[in-house]
Amino acid sequence: MNPRIQRAVALLDIGRPEAALELLVEVLAAEPDNVDATAYAASAALRMKRYPRAAEFARATLRVSPDHQFALRVLALAANELGNHAEAETAARRAVTLGPDTAVNHLAAAVVLREISSDQALAAIDQAIMLDPNSSAAHQVRGSILLRRRRLGRLLPGPASESFRTALRLDPENAEAAHNLALHQLHSHHWLRATRGFLRAGAMDPGLADLVRHNVGVVLRMALVTLQFLAFAVSFALLVFGTATPASNDVGGTDVVTPAGRMIGMAGVLGVLAVFAWVYRALPRGQRRVVWSVLRSRTASLVQVALLLAMAVLIGVAVATGSALPAALALLLGVFAGIVQWWIRAYAARARR
Structure with a gap:
């Protein structure tokens, strides 16, 4: 792998997607068809919540490598955020078909299906947890699906709070899980706990400040x-x-x-x-x-x-x-x-x- 791409991956690992994307864009200026560069650029843009650009990089990767599971996951998540649910679902299901034993493929599918069918989303996230029971992100997503079902008045197959607490036990710095647990407490009228939880989530991730x-x-x-x-x-x-x-x-x-x-x-x-x-x-x-x-x-x-x-x-x-x-x-x-x-x-x- 190109040494500059390796440095970009290291920057992503330490939470510096802006620097990583800048480095990857330099690589792509010289090698526009470098699949690794476009795929990691898509991931960096996704972490920065630049969803149109993330989708653009993911599509560029797939034009060169149509079965690139990582790019399919990024495209699914970015398209979902942009409201392109049909494209998101197609990409997510394609990733699951190519890698049925890969937990993160089912995780991405659950995130996308959460907006379409909570039953299908639960099935996907349960499969992800079965493949990787120590995934904090998977437990957080499961809790968010259950929380959504509660707001819609659907019966719950399990308490959302349990999933959020499991996610936080596996990763105490999971800001999204902390925020969603607080949201669950708000709906349960535990207002003081909810306030503490929202503020804790905001301290973990400044990007949540407005939502908090x-x-x-x-x-x-x-x-x-x-x-x-x-x-x-x-x-x-x-x-x-x-x-x-x-x-x-x-x-x-x-x-x-x-x-x-x-x-x-x-x-x-x-x-x-x-x-x-x-x-x-x-x-x-x-x-x-x-x-x-x-x-x-x-x-x-x-x-x-x-x-x-x-x-x-x-x-x-x-x-x-x-x-x-x-x-x-x-x-x-x-x-x-x-x-x-x-x-x-x-x-x-x-x-x-």
Whole structure:
């Protein structure tokens, strides 16, 4: 093999695809039909997420060597990312046909089939794991297929979290497995674990930064909506079970808060504050900064926090003064917060279309 190609392969092995691709392009300028150079150039471009270029290099390899399994895998993965599912499936199945005993061929096929048929994808990934049970990537892909089936409401042949944990046990630096495990925890409403997992994945792979920030924002939104609902429930319970008319208390004016109402209000406010304090202490200091940065960058979340704090303050005022009016205002504010949340979700749904 050309010494420069060997250096490029070494650069790929240490995670420097940009330098590897630059070196391989120099080789191809002198030897345009060098199969090794085009194949590794395709791999380098794929790792850099330059999918059109990866597909172009892979096709160049296959024009010279039609049965090149490595190039077929790269073409399958690149075409899949570009949305060319027919070409991706054809390349993946061709690689499996040429190398049925090669685990990575079945792995590539599973990634492609994941978008087409989860049943076929599971069959392919199970074959890959049978051929190479110590492949962290294979277990990660299996977990992602199961997670997708869960979101679609399909029955699971096995828990996705188990596959992700196996992938991380085999390779503790598998950022994609860490991220997908956090995504599974998010769907299971384990929000603190999900936040930690997303931030851990972002620390492993800076390339996931935008996705991590988005998902941390989703966790924040869900958590704040839940706290707003709890504050609404507290204000409703306070008004229904913890107030009395002036006639029953010999007090003129508006309804007043009874001792039972004060207990309900105090428990609610202290509960919200306790949740904030617990989450703050549970997150490592470095992760707190990231969460705060995400919160500050999301106007909708800042509005949610402001509404939640306003509701808590109004409930606190009702408890302190004995007047039911602030609790009624907190209830109305909860209704307004629900309307705002509905509008935000509707706007986001329209933006995705």
